[in-house]
Amino acid sequence: MFRSSHFRQRFCDQILVKGSDNRVQHYHFVNINLSWTDAQTYCRENYTDLATIDNMEEMKRLTESVDTDYTGEAWIGLKKGTSWRWQWSSGEGVNNWSLPGGWTCSVFFPSNCFYGINATWNFTLINQQIKWFAAQNYCRHSYTDLATVRKKEDNDLIHKMFNTSWAWIGLFRDTWEWSDLSNSSFRNWKMGQNDSVGTACALAQVTWPGTWDMTPCDEKHPFICYDDNLILVNRSMTWNEALNYCRTHHSDLASVHNEEIQYWVSRRAEKASTDHVWLGLRFSCYLNFWFWVSAENVCYQNWAPNNISNSNLCGTTGAVQSKDPHYWVSLPETKELNFICTKCPSKADPRTQYLQNCHKCV
Structure with a gap:
């Protein structure tokens, strides 16, 4: 027993000291101007898919992956669909214990922000009359995000803590879908985006804070793929x-x-x-x-x-x-x-091969 416990502890200590990068998902900026559909095809052939982002931490990692002088926008894997779906601003899945009839996001209400990760929440009422997207932006910059209400007990807690008629939480509804069919509900739109446009895809600013634009999918832009192991x-x-x-x-x-x-x-x-x-x-x-x-x-x-x-x-x-x-x-x-x-990582740079193939076609 001494031998096994001693070996186990020594092994774990070595892993902690090594500090290797165990990230599963890696972003790749591709500085080739393509339409959203062509960029999707490129990513699926050479990596895994166009980039999916689950939270602000990943959004920051995506912006840090762009190691060139480019400071514009790039396609990510989000495209407007047709089916409406309720989602949380924090990127978590929605539990169906309670779903509202819905308010328009242009109504002015106070907002509930929260600190915390996973099961530890600290809710804070921000007593300012602002629109939903402005509330989301405020909470992300000053706290963690608009409040995620995971269960009835969270909802009851908010009602007991704050004596107000209505306040924004992080629940919203849209039709946007990720290329890899991920159920991520994370959104990082620029203020004032018009979601009533027809066919549209998402462009992300490649510099922090990486806000997104809604743009016709046939425009040509650089793009960001992701690869996982x-x-x-x-x-x-x-x-x-x-x-x-x-x-x-x-x-x-x-x-x-x-x-x-x-x-x-x-x-x-x-x-x-x-x-x-x-x-x-x-x-x-x-x-x-x-x-x-x-x-x-x-x-x-x-x-x-x-x-x-x-x-x-x-x-x-x-x-x-x-x-x-x-x-x-x-x-x-x-x-x-x-x-x-x-998966074994690819040693060849697909961007070089793609440009070589394009050159052959000219």
């Missing part, structure tokens, strides 16, 4: 078969080392056809602890509450739930599930 394989295999498949066709079964990777793994797992999805997680009977097949120990953990014991785990491997809350569970390695692979 995770691939969901919608085929059911045993854990060993999945491991061999990933190592043959990609790189390896996925390892999860922090909350950001867990977030992206969860997004991939939601599209699986099985209740659980294999990860590159295995239990060592000899050393009596879990390890990743990428030769790293399990430092970050997200086990289901009833799955924390190390007893009788020989022959078991790790999977993630395909639905919320996306906990890890131990399952027999003979069970057949979908799985997530990590």
